[in-house]
């Protein structure tokens with residue numbers, strides 16, 4: 055059992071803290087947001103993540119997981135301090151590290167004994183060295199510490215599973231023994247552990263996310279070619295995925311990626327390259343293709359409805375992906391705003407994200423369920439592939455719509471089935487497939 059503190063109880067920090075507690079460690083989770091901490095002490099979580107409420111409750115009850123806003127309390131006697139604060143994009147796309155600096159400074163000012171400081175947040179290559187300088191300068195008295203990079207590979211909606219069964223744990227440090235100690239924390243996960251230097255570990259994270267984003271933009275470009283040539287990209291992806299060198303995952307064509315990671319991480323990696331005078335052509339194209347998807351979707355629904363002005367359009371799903379309430383860079387925001395600007399009345403239903411989305415989309419009418427929303431709509435758009443949309447009573451939906459028009463931004467329906475039911479249906483990349 056080790057004493058661990060986690061700074062930042064967002065999507066990454068709260069999952070990290072709760073999982074380390076569940077492995078038997080004593081974890082104290084800190085945040086500067088007092089309301090967030092007060093709520094957590096009452097069992098109210100700041101985010102929706104499947105399974106997290108029960109995991110937090112169980113570990114709080116066992117006394118392994120506690121919450122505080124006091125760095126002194128969090129750091130006292132702690133051997134490991136994970137920094138999991140936000141690293142949002144700055145104005146030019148660079149990662150904004152002010153919160154990392156603030157966390158590192160506060161740890162340095164309060165640490166009482168030797169400590170391993172671990173960057174869990176996604177930070178630009180070279181940040182580990184920078185954090186070490188901050189800590190050294192901020193310490194009132196020199197106290198031994200070592201910096202380790204331990205990037206997170208958590209997907210929202212499956213974060214607990216991703217933590218407990220990682221494909222690999224990546225550790226980077228200039229001090230091998232410090233990395234080895236952090237490796238010990240991860241042994242119960244029984245996954246491969248890659249130990250390298252700080253910069254390489256930081257780069258593994260960016261390169262991994264940028265590759266996954268590239269895979270998605272690749273299949274989205276193929277989707278447009280499929281559409282033009284009469285092939286079904288969904289089946290193309292199946293045929294490709296059996297090749298072990300390609301793999302079946304992250305080949306779902308549609309509205310593309312959003313969230314708090316891919317957008318920020320691809321942008322940051324391109325920025326790091328350009329800072330060094332390089333031209334990240336692929337990364338820039340990956341971003342261009344991705345954000346075009348949202349414009350293409352609006353153009354398609356405009357064509358399907360012969361103009362959205364004065365029409366009512368219903369959005370099925372708002373969150374950037376299923377099983378989360380996270381609206382950060384969600385495609386729904388751009389699409390809803392463009393439709394409203396084009397004179398449409400926009401309605402929406404999302405099983406989880408409507409509270410968060412309401413603040414971002416005040417002009418959108420939030421509806422209690424897909425059927426109520428469909429009543430009187432001129433068209434529907436599938437924006438987020440929540441499971442509950444996959445078996446909707448489409449006959450009932452058809453009867454509620456003014457006109458049977460569905461744009462499927464996540465290709466959850468089959469073109470042949472939809473046309474047989476009398477829908478005017480468009481997916482993204484669903485050429486022919488009349489079978």
Ligand code: UDX
Pocket residue numbers: 061062063064065066067084085086087090138139140141142152153154156157174175176206314315
């Ligand atoms: C963040 C980054 O976005 C991600 O790239 C990185 O890999 C992990 O950290 P996330 O957990 O989604 O991911 O951040 P967010 O949900 O914004 O939570 C950050 C938390 O840090 C917030 O609760 C915020 O209050 C807290 N925080 C911020 C601090 O505790 N101290 C600070 O100085 C600033």
Ligand code: UDX
Pocket residue numbers: 206207208209210211263266270303304305306307308309310311312313314315316374375
């Ligand atoms: C991602 C990485 O997967 C994770 O390893 C990293 O730690 C954080 O960033 P996350 O952003 O939570 O995780 O979600 P993910 O499931 O990767 O989806 C990212 C975006 O890509 C979503 O908007 C999703 O809708 C989209 N996506 C995903 C596709 O458009 N097609 C796909 O095939 C897969």
